[in-house]
Amino acid sequence: MIKKFFLMKIVAAIFLVVVWYAFAVMNFMSSFPKISEGFLHDLKSEISGDFFSKGKIYIDKLNYHLNENVYMRYSFVELYGFLQRVMDKNEENNFEVVKDEQGMGHYQYFGKDNGYVDPRLAERVKKLEDFAQVQTKIIAIIPPEKDIENNTTYAKGLPNGYYNERADAYIRDLADKQVSYLDLRADLKDSSIESSKVFFKTDHHWRIETAFWAYQDLAQYLQNQYGFVADPFYLDKDNWNFLTYKNAYLGSMGRKTGMYYSGADDITLIYPKFNTKYNMSMEYTKDLILEPKGRFEETLLSYVPFQNGLDPFNAYYDKYSSYLSGDYRLAHIVNENNPNGPKVLFVKDSIARPVAAFLSSMCSEVWLVDPRYYKDHIEDFVAEHPLDYIFIMFLPQDITIDFFPFCQDTEGE
Amino acid sequence: MLFSSIVFIFYFLPVTLGIYYVLRFSRPLQNLFLFVASLVFYAWAQPKFVVLLLVSIMVNYIIGILIDQTKNQKKRKIWLVVGVTLNILYLGYFKYMYFILRNIDSSGYLISLVPAIALPLGISFYTFQAISYVVDVYRNDVPVQKNPLSLGLYIALFPQLISGPIVRYTLMVEQISYRQETVRMFSVGVCRFIKGLGKKLFLANTMGIVADRIFTMNSEGLMPMSLAFLGSVSYSLQIFFDFASYSDMAIGLSYMLGFKVPENFNYPYISKSVTEFWRRWHITLGDWFKNYVYFPLGGSRVKNTDILIRNLLIVWLLTGIWHGAEWTFIIWGIFNFLCITIEKLFGWTEKKNIAVVQHIYMFFVIIFSWTLFRVESLTLAGRYFQSMFGAAGLWSDYTWMFLREYGVYYILCLIFCMPISRRFNTMLIQKTYKNWGLVVMGFYPFFMLIIFIISLSFLIKGTYSPFIYFKF
Numbered sequence: 001m002i003k004k005f006f007l008m009k010i011v012a013a014i015f016l017v018v019v020w021y022a023f024a025v026m027n028f029m030s031s032f033p034k035i036s037e038g039f040l041h042d043l044k045s046e047i048s049g050d051f052f053s054k055g056k057i058y059i060d061k062l063n064y065h066l067n068e069n070v071y072m073r074y075s076f077v078e079l080y081g082f083l084q085r086v087m088d089k090n091e092e093n094n095f096e097v098v099k100d101e102q103g104m105g106h107y108q109y110f111g112k113d114n115g116y117v118d119p120r121l122a123e124r125v126k127k128l129e130d131f132a133q134v135q136t137k138i139i140a141i142i143p144p145e146k147d148i149e150n151n152t153t154y155a156k157g158l159p160n161g162y163y164n165e166r167a168d169a170y171i172r173d174l175a176d177k178q179v180s181y182l183d184l185r186a187d188l189k190d191s192s193i194e195s196s197k198v199f200f201k202t203d204h205h206w207r208i209e210t211a212f213w214a215y216q217d218l219a220q221y222l223q224n225q226y227g228f229v230a231d232p233f234y235l236d237k238d239n240w241n242f243l244t245y246k247n248a249y250l251g252s253m254g255r256k257t258g259m260y261y262s263g264a265d266d267i268t269l270i271y272p273k274f275n276t277k278y279n280m281s282m283e284y285t286k287d288l289i290l291e292p293k294g295r296f297e298e299t300l301l302s303y304v305p306f307q308n309g310l311d312p313f314n315a316y317y318d319k320y321s322s323y324l325s326g327d328y329r330l331a332h333i334v335n336e337n338n339p340n341g342p343k344v345l346f347v348k349d350s351i352a353r354p355v356a357a358f359l360s361s362m363c364s365e366v367w368l369v370d371p372r373y374y375k376d377h378i379e380d381f382v383a384e385h386p387l388d389y390i391f392i393m394f395l396p397q398d399i400t401i402d403f404f405p406f407c408q409d410t411e412g413e
Numbered sequence: 414m415l416f417s418s419i420v421f422i423f424y425f426l427p428v429t430l431g432i433y434y435v436l437r438f439s440r441p442l443q444n445l446f447l448f449v450a451s452l453v454f455y456a457w458a459q460p461k462f463v464v465l466l467l468v469s470i471m472v473n474y475i476i477g478i479l480i481d482q483t484k485n486q487k488k489r490k491i492w493l494v495v496g497v498t499l500n501i502l503y504l505g506y507f508k509y510m511y512f513i514l515r516n517i518d519s520s521g522y523l524i525s526l527v528p529a530i531a532l533p534l535g536i537s538f539y540t541f542q543a544i545s546y547v548v549d550v551y552r553n554d555v556p557v558q559k560n561p562l563s564l565g566l567y568i569a570l571f572p573q574l575i576s577g578p579i580v581r582y583t584l585m586v587e588q589i590s591y592r593q594e595t596v597r598m599f600s601v602g603v604c605r606f607i608k609g610l611g612k613k614l615f616l617a618n619t620m621g622i623v624a625d626r627i628f629t630m631n632s633e634g635l636m637p638m639s640l641a642f643l644g645s646v647s648y649s650l651q652i653f654f655d656f657a658s659y660s661d662m663a664i665g666l667s668y669m670l671g672f673k674v675p676e677n678f679n680y681p682y683i684s685k686s687v688t689e690f691w692r693r694w695h696i697t698l699g700d701w702f703k704n705y706v707y708f709p710l711g712g713s714r715v716k717n718t719d720i721l722i723r724n725l726l727i728v729w730l731l732t733g734i735w736h737g738a739e740w741t742f743i744i745w746g747i748f749n750f751l752c753i754t755i756e757k758l759f760g761w762t763e764k765k766n767i768a769v770v771q772h773i774y775m776f777f778v779i780i781f782s783w784t785l786f787r788v789e790s791l792t793l794a795g796r797y798f799q800s801m802f803g804a805a806g807l808w809s810d811y812t813w814m815f816l817r818e819y820g821v822y823y824i825l826c827l828i829f830c831m832p833i834s835r836r837f838n839t840m841l842i843q844k845t846y847k848n849w850g851l852v853v854m855g856f857y858p859f860f861m862l863i864i865f866i867i868s869l870s871f872l873i874k875g876t877y878s879p880f881i882y883f884k885f
Contacts (some may be wrong), residue, residue, distance in 0.1 A: 001842050004854060006597050012858035013600035016607060016865055024427040052461035059457055067419045070873055080874035083867065087821050093874060094622045109628065157814025 011308040022073065030086035032070035066212055074258070074313045081258030084153075090155045092261060097253045101153045104201050105148055105262050107255035107397065111161040115169050118135050118401050122173035125392050131379040137226055140174050141183040141350050141393040142167050143214065144188050144198060144206065151195035162346050163396035170399045184214055189215075200265045203251020204395070205320050208268050211354035212240070213404075215247065218355065219362065228342065233274075234361045243269045249319045250312040259312075267319050270354075271297045272361060277337050283330040284373075300333065300357045318332055323354040329373035333357075333366040340364060342388035347371065347378060349403065352393040378406035414457040415880060416606075416662040417613050417872060422574070423452065430669060440590060442567050447670065451571040455534070462533040465503075470565045470650045472499055474558070477550045477756035481557035490550060496547040504540045504636050507532055510740035525734075535575040537569050537735055541701055546582040548705055555586050564588045572666035573849040576659050576880065578677040578697040581704070585672070594671035602668025604861055609661025612829065614871040619822045619879075623815050624648035628787060635805035639812040641797060645780035647815075648787050650826045653682065655881045656695070682830040685771035686762045687752035687778060698735070702728050721757075726750050741794055745785045752778055 042061040047054050084092050090099045098108040129138055145163045174181045191213055198210050216235050222228030249267035276296040283289045292299045305317040322409045327350050341364035346352045348368055360366045368379055394403050414421050436443045456463045476496035483489045510530055516522040548557045558564040567585050627644030630636050660677035667674045681693035689701050710724040733746020735799045788794040841850045
């Protein structure tokens, strides 16, 4: 029997070695072009330090490429997600993604419900008025959080970042400083949008239909508060195309967990039926500026993520990013069909992009500044550009000091 | 480079094994290649410390030659003392300098005078192997190694370079030149490696997620008793599966290369006493201290109990210090000493018919001692123990959440803490279940393949993969 026992080991070893080496060879052959391209690119960059420090840096870079380019990588991600689903897990990969009882994915962390937000945030928003021109109205917009009151429930004990509480504290501070704000969470309750349809299941962003509703709500708010001309033509859904792609979207959370764990979303592209003419400038860096021109769907919308045969796990092809082609330091949209319309600025994260795109139909110019990439002084930008409205618009989870880098130098004055 | 990494599994190991076996016609060439591969393995994590490793090898090589060539016994001893001292100073500088300076001068001024010191990977392990060589040569247990490459291979062999097992030179000397690679050994090695990989990626990493979360909560304040206990249990499971799996992989790799190395773990959590525990946990470290510290001090065969206790205290202080440069490790070592001493004095290990009591005793000793081992300071240890004694209440929703989310893993951990696979192998060989054994053997290869593929999914997906004993 001992012979049979070792025969069992030998057969197992043969299986393993054959599969192991076959995979290693396939991995090398499929990954080598990408690895060498990435690593050769890294070799060109200047690195300072002694021989060993440089060696370590190059090893780390090579390590990165070797780890990122694995044959059938996303099949393994799917397998992992499948196993988590079989085990009925509500968290995935060390709480990277947490699932609620409605099946929606969330980015959460082990937060504390202390209702605290940095008081400097509201102060900095208020201070922006000092740099803005007299006619400029500054409005903080608070989009809904994926954790929807009276709808979202979690299994007991799962971590909670208390983002709604953070947004509530921010609003209190804004009110104290007499800064205008629009709390979309409150208005959403009165809308006809079902709670389960506000956000994507597999992404942290709202659905495009929700963004369209937010655009309508914002326009109404501006009209009611400031006499903004909210032309009902541009607000009427019948004047917009709604093109739905079923089970076509794997959002940021879905790309981390795989479709077996999170499922896939429908995604709707919304773009005007009416005539449009835009110039746009997308400033990725000061040296890399793209300038598309043409209709809304040629300029403000990118069809690249909707091409056939693309890797759904590749973040570059994220379909939500089709609006304004993602996030970068500065965007400038000029609506040539409305030269006398208002000029607006969004200081924003990714949540604002579709709203800004829709609102551009009623504006002459829309600027978008993303504090994560824009390293110049935002207050100087505000001072240099005549604007009618400035919208400070971040997801509740981004209501943190990192997203409010403006007016730091005048703090305490 | 980690054993459980893409680079190692799909690049380093297949290439190294392939070339190693192609060079089978020449043992010297094989050894040279293996040595160079081991240096590449080491350099992948810390290129500059390869130089230190090579210096350590050369210094110990020279000391060995000097001991061998010196006929005068007194002078031989001097060279031994020089060799051991150099190794200890080398280890002490990199591992303990900041701790010593911090305790001499809490203002940090002395530390500011010393250049930044990073801990070379595996220094505690390969330095002990080097000391083992020097002492064994002095004792004439082994002939001196005249080939520096062979000594280098012994010290730097990549399967055990970073985290052991600490293999005594006497066990390796013949194998360096005369080992025999066989299909059986290779196969057992492959299966052992995959088993270790699975334990590391499923069990150790998962328990680590829970343990790290809970110990982080401890750094923020007191926590409910149930959560504190769960954290201790989780860490106890993490450290066992982390280290045991690494040893499995190291032993598996050694077998693949034709080296037989000693076992490092023998199901320590089934122990009924701390004495027994340390015969089952990190066995090679215990053997090292036994052979090079405890026995030279007289061991257990001493004139009176006072000397026995002194010997035990020295060994356990050194064991604690070996594990880390922090007061918690020293207290941990002393705690183990106290348990072992009390067990010896009261004949705990000879008592019969109290197995349940002994296991309950061990449960509390294990989680208490590992908690002390895990926390970053005595203050945090105090806080953690307060939590364990209910200072912040009993229940936490987090406790339920962790148990619910990771229940399957806890059950698997419990099962694999026990000698299930050993019992299983014995039953197969003894034909306990007759034809069913053949059926099981038929499925075994597929089972191992499934383990391998699932391990890859955890490896490729998982971003959390610490190796605890790398810190030492």
